[in-house]
Amino acid sequence: MILVGNKCDLEDERVVGKEQGQNLARQWNNCAFLESSAKSKINVNEEQFTAMRDLYMKNGQGFALVYSITAQSTFNDLQDLREQILRVKDTEDCCCLSLLMVGSCLSMALVFKCESLSFCWE
Numbered sequence: 001m002i003l004v005g006n007k008c009d010l011e012d013e014r015v016v017g018k019e020q021g022q023n024l025a026r027q028w029n030n031c032a033f034l035e036s037s038a039k040s041k042i043n044v045n046e047e048q049f050t051a052m053r054d055l056y057m058k059n060g061q062g063f064a065l066v067y068s069i070t071a072q073s074t075f076n077d078l079q080d081l082r083e084q085i086l087r088v089k090d091t092e093d094c095c096c097l098s099l100l101m102v103g104s105c106l107s108m109a110l111v112f113k114c115e116s117l118s119f120c121w122e
Contacts, residue, residue, distance in 0.1 A: 008042060058089065065078050082099065
């Protein structure tokens with residue numbers, strides 16, 4: 001589920017604050033929250049992408065988490081990605097999911113590191 005606050009560009013007319021939306025999303029099983037504005041083109045495509053990604057995660061039976069061995073930020077993003085998968089799958093037990101973590105280097109087009117198929121971050 002995604003909670004979307006629309007018309008976020010109309011700050012002078014706002015009656016529901018962003019924080020209220022974020023709090024409601026947390027109450028609703030930590031669902032995703034974002035604000036959008038079609039007029040200002042804020043998060044318009046992101047809504048559709050997020051819905052499709054969540055649907056893919058919900059129906060997925062295994063996930064390859066890929067990071068670049070030459071970019072630390074891509075490795076750091078894996079934790080958030082894992083948490084998104086657990087949220088969408090509605091589970092806290094990552095050991096029941098098939099997760100493949102792969103470190104790659106595009107310049108060499110080789111896979112350098114492959115962690116276990118089922119593992120948990122502490």
